[in-house]
Amino acid sequence: MSRPSRLQRQVLSLYRELLRAGRGKPGAEARVRAEFRQHASLPRSDVLRIEYLYRRGRRQLQLLRSGHATAMGIFVRPRDPTEEPGDMATPGTTLHDSDGPKSPCEGTEPRETRSDRR
Numbered sequence: 001m002s003r004p005s006r007l008q009r010q011v012l013s014l015y016r017e018l019l020r021a022g023r024g025k026p027g028a029e030a031r032v033r034a035e036f037r038q039h040a041s042l043p044r045s046d047v048l049r050i051e052y053l054y055r056r057g058r059r060q061l062q063l064l065r066s067g068h069a070t071a072m073g074i075f076v077r078p079r080d081p082t083e084e085p086g087d088m089a090t091p092g093t094t095l096h097d098s099d100g101p102k103s104p105c106e107g108t109e110p111r112e113t114r115s116d117r118r
Contacts, residue, residue: 007050014057021064028064 004012015036022028039053 007047007054011050011054014054014061018057018061018064021061025064 015032018032019029022032035057042049042053
């Protein structure tokens with residue numbers, strides 16, 4: 001097996017530093033692991049994306065190390081059990097052809113102008 005490249009060593013170092021920084025913060029270690037697992041399948045030749053993710057990780061590390069961060073989490077829109085994947089409707093609503101105007105201009109009343117010319 002060949003020696004790890006400089007970029008590989010930097011990424012592994014970042015991983016260890018993120019895990020250490022997130023040790024006392026709820027949800028941080030799990031989030032770091034999940035993020036790295038998600039991007040583990042990137043091809044080695046995609047250096048631009050790897051470098052971008054490395055820089056993003058460095059910024060997150062700085063935020064974690066600052067005294068202001070107390071926990072780490074993600075924002076996820078809760079899914080309705082009846083909602084199908086790919087459905088762009090708001091949870092609890094359905095899209096119908098007859099609902100609402102078809103274009104932004106439809107269904108709007110013309111504005112009245114002032115008669116005193118102000």
